[in-house]
Amino acid sequence: MADELSLIGYRIGAASIGLGVFSTTIDLLHACKRGYDAWRGLEGLDRDLSILRAKLVLQQDLLEQWQRDWYGFAVTDSVSVTKLRLLKEHNGTVELALGSVHNLIDGMVSLREFAHSGRAPSGIERAKWIASELDTSRKSLNEITSLLEGLYRLLPPRSPNLEAAQAIISLNDHGEGSDAIETVLRSTSRQAIISGTLNLRRAERSLQQxxxxxxxxxxxxxxxxxxxxxxxxxxxxxxxxxxxxxxxxxxxxxxxxxxxxxxxxxxxxxxxxxxxxxxxxxxxxxxxxxxxxxxxxxxxxxxxxxxxxxxxxxxxxxxPQPSEGYPISLREVIGDKSFDHLPTLEERYQIAYSLGLSIAILHTAGWLHKSIRSHNVLFLKQSKRPVWCRPYLVGFDYSRPDGRDESSEKPEQSKRFDIYRHPLSQGTPNERYRKEFDYYSFGAILVEIAGWRPIWDVWADGTPVETFKAQLLATAEQKVPHRMGRDYAEATLKCLNGELARRDCSEQKAFFIEVVEVLGRLIS
Incomplete structure (x- = not known):
C-alpha cells in the first residue's frame, strides 16, 4: 500500500510540473527524425553522398539514444520526478537547439532530392551546383554536430556505454550503407569499443572469404x-x-x-x-x-x-591473471545452496548487462553462439570470491557465422541443456538457428539470475517444451518484477516471447535498445 501511495505521489509531482510543456520538444524530435529518415533510405549513392548519409545516420542514432534516455522513461520514483524538473528547467534551450537542427536538415533537401532522383542543373552548371551543395551540406553537418554535442553536455545520455551503443546500433539495419558507416566510425572515433568491434567484423569477413x-x-x-x-x-x-x-x-x-x-x-x-x-x-x-x-x-x-x-x-x-585456481560457472554457484558469497543486487544487474552486451557484440561481428546457458558463464575467483562484475561467456563449440549459406550443426540433445533452448530449435525437424534463439537462451539466464536458482530445479521430467516456455514466461511476468524490478522483468520477457523479431528495425538493433540498454541503465 505504501508503494502505491508513493507512486501516486510521484505522478502528482510529475503532473504539477506539467508534462504538456514538452509537446513542442517531442514534435521537434519527430521532425528531425523525419528529416534524417529521408536520407537514411537512399540507395545507390556515390562515395561523397554515401559518406554524407553515413554521418547523418550516426547523428540520428545518437539523437535517438539521447531521446530514449531523457524522454522515454516512466514516472516511478523521486529520481524520475527530478529528471522531469531538470527537463523543464532546460526546455527552452532544448527547443532552440532542436529547432536549429531541424532547420539545418531541411536546408539539405535540394541535395537530398538530387541524391534520390539524380535531377540537377545541366551542363557545366551541374557540377558547380553539386559541389556547392555538398560544401554547404558539410558545413550544416558540422553545425548540427556542434549543436547536438552541446545538448549532450547539457543533458548527458544515461547509457553506461554510449560508444558501444553507437557501434552496435549504427552497424545494423543499414544495408548498403554499412561500409560508409564503418569508414566514418574509423575516421572519427578513438573509442576502443568501436575500433574493437569494427576490427572483429573485418576479421570475420576476411576469415569467411x-x-x-x-x-x-x-x-x-x-x-x-x-x-x-x-x-x-x-x-x-x-x-x-x-x-x-x-x-x-x-x-x-x-x-x-x-x-x-x-x-x-x-x-x-x-x-x-x-x-x-x-x-x-x-x-x-x-x-x-x-x-x-x-x-x-x-x-x-x-x-x-x-x-x-x-x-x-x-x-x-x-x-587472465590474477586468478585463484580455476573459474566457477554461474550454474554451479546458483545451484549450491551452501554457497555463501552471494552477489548484491547491483552485481546481478552487472552480470546481466555484461552478458547481454557480449551477445550483442558477438552478433554484430556476425556470429551466433548457440549454447548460451548458465553452465557456459564463468567467473574467476579472487580472495576466494567470484569476481561478479566480470563474467565470461564460454561454450562456443556449436557457434557459427550468421549467414544464409552457413550450415548449422545441431547440438547434442540433453534435457538439462535443452531447457535453455528455444522450442523451435529442438527436436526433428527443427528450424534454422537464428539470433532469436540466442536471445531466448539469454532470457532463461535472466530468470535464473533474478531468482538465483537454476531453471532445472523447476523443470519436471516429461514437460513439453512449449509448456516449459510458458512457465518461464509466467515466472518473468509474476515473480521477476518483485525481485529485480519492472524494467529487468520486461527485458526478460522480450527475450523469451520473441517480440523483438517483430520490430520494424532489425531484431539485433531491437535487442540492444530494448534489452541491453535497459539492463545497462539499472547499473548506472
Missing part, C-alpha cells in the same frame, strides 16, 4: 596456421563436471587453461569436412583476436588441436 576459397579449392588437408597447438604444449587435466564432458581444466605451456571440446563425425569428407575445419580455424582466430573489444566478455583463445582418437577438436583458453 578465406574459408570460401578453401571450399572452392577443396583443400582437405589439416589446418596448418599458427594457432594449431602441438600436444606437447597442452596438459589436459580434470573435467569440469558441470559441463557434462564439454570442458576440462588443464595447462598450456605451464599456465592455467581451459580446454573446450568440439566433437565431429570422422566420416565427414569433402566440402563438409573442409567447412568444419575452416569454421574451427575461423572461430579460434575470432576468439584469439587481440583487438576485440574488452566489452566482449570471452576468454582469450590461444589455439586449438585435433584429437582424432576421440573425434574432437580442443579449443584452448588461458585464464
Amino acid at each position: 578465406e574459408l570460401q576459397r578453401r571450399v572452392t579449392e577443396m583443400n582437405n588437408g589439416p589446418p596448418t596456421v599458427e594457432l594449431v597447438i602441438t600436444p606437447a604444449r597442452c596438459q589436459v587435466g580434470e573435467e569440469d563436471k558441470i559441463s557434462a564432458g564439454f570442458r576440462r581444466f588443464g595447462k598450456l605451456d605451464g599456465r592455467p587453461a581451459i580446454i573446450e571440446w568440439k566433437k565431429y563425425d570422422r566420416r565427414w569428407q569433402g566440402i563438409k569436412r573442409t567447412e568444419l575445419d575452416g569454421r574451427i580455424k575461423n572461430l579460434a582466430h575470432l576468439l584469439h583476436n587481440e583487438s576485440k573489444p574488452e566489452e566482449l566478455r570471452v576468454l582469450q583463445c590461444d589455439g586449438y588441436f585435433d584429437n582424432p582418437a576421440d573425434s574432437r577438436y580442443g579449443f584452448v583458453f588461458t585464464l
Whole structure:
C-alpha cells in the first residue's frame, strides 16, 4: 500500500510540473527524425553522398539514444520526478537547439532530392551546383554536430556505454550503407569499443572469404596456421563436471587453461569436412583476436588441436591473471545452496548487462553462439570470491557465422541443456538457428539470475517444451518484477516471447535498445 501511495505521489509531482510543456520538444524530435529518415533510405549513392548519409545516420542514432534516455522513461520514483524538473528547467534551450537542427536538415533537401532522383542543373552548371551543395551540406553537418554535442553536455545520455551503443546500433539495419558507416566510425572515433568491434567484423569477413576459397579449392588437408597447438604444449587435466564432458581444466605451456571440446563425425569428407575445419580455424582466430573489444566478455583463445582418437577438436583458453585456481560457472554457484558469497543486487544487474552486451557484440561481428546457458558463464575467483562484475561467456563449440549459406550443426540433445533452448530449435525437424534463439537462451539466464536458482530445479521430467516456455514466461511476468524490478522483468520477457523479431528495425538493433540498454541503465 505504501508503494502505491508513493507512486501516486510521484505522478502528482510529475503532473504539477506539467508534462504538456514538452509537446513542442517531442514534435521537434519527430521532425528531425523525419528529416534524417529521408536520407537514411537512399540507395545507390556515390562515395561523397554515401559518406554524407553515413554521418547523418550516426547523428540520428545518437539523437535517438539521447531521446530514449531523457524522454522515454516512466514516472516511478523521486529520481524520475527530478529528471522531469531538470527537463523543464532546460526546455527552452532544448527547443532552440532542436529547432536549429531541424532547420539545418531541411536546408539539405535540394541535395537530398538530387541524391534520390539524380535531377540537377545541366551542363557545366551541374557540377558547380553539386559541389556547392555538398560544401554547404558539410558545413550544416558540422553545425548540427556542434549543436547536438552541446545538448549532450547539457543533458548527458544515461547509457553506461554510449560508444558501444553507437557501434552496435549504427552497424545494423543499414544495408548498403554499412561500409560508409564503418569508414566514418574509423575516421572519427578513438573509442576502443568501436575500433574493437569494427576490427572483429573485418576479421570475420576476411576469415569467411578465406574459408570460401578453401571450399572452392577443396583443400582437405589439416589446418596448418599458427594457432594449431602441438600436444606437447597442452596438459589436459580434470573435467569440469558441470559441463557434462564439454570442458576440462588443464595447462598450456605451464599456465592455467581451459580446454573446450568440439566433437565431429570422422566420416565427414569433402566440402563438409573442409567447412568444419575452416569454421574451427575461423572461430579460434575470432576468439584469439587481440583487438576485440574488452566489452566482449570471452576468454582469450590461444589455439586449438585435433584429437582424432576421440573425434574432437580442443579449443584452448588461458585464464587472465590474477586468478585463484580455476573459474566457477554461474550454474554451479546458483545451484549450491551452501554457497555463501552471494552477489548484491547491483552485481546481478552487472552480470546481466555484461552478458547481454557480449551477445550483442558477438552478433554484430556476425556470429551466433548457440549454447548460451548458465553452465557456459564463468567467473574467476579472487580472495576466494567470484569476481561478479566480470563474467565470461564460454561454450562456443556449436557457434557459427550468421549467414544464409552457413550450415548449422545441431547440438547434442540433453534435457538439462535443452531447457535453455528455444522450442523451435529442438527436436526433428527443427528450424534454422537464428539470433532469436540466442536471445531466448539469454532470457532463461535472466530468470535464473533474478531468482538465483537454476531453471532445472523447476523443470519436471516429461514437460513439453512449449509448456516449459510458458512457465518461464509466467515466472518473468509474476515473480521477476518483485525481485529485480519492472524494467529487468520486461527485458526478460522480450527475450523469451520473441517480440523483438517483430520490430520494424532489425531484431539485433531491437535487442540492444530494448534489452541491453535497459539492463545497462539499472547499473548506472
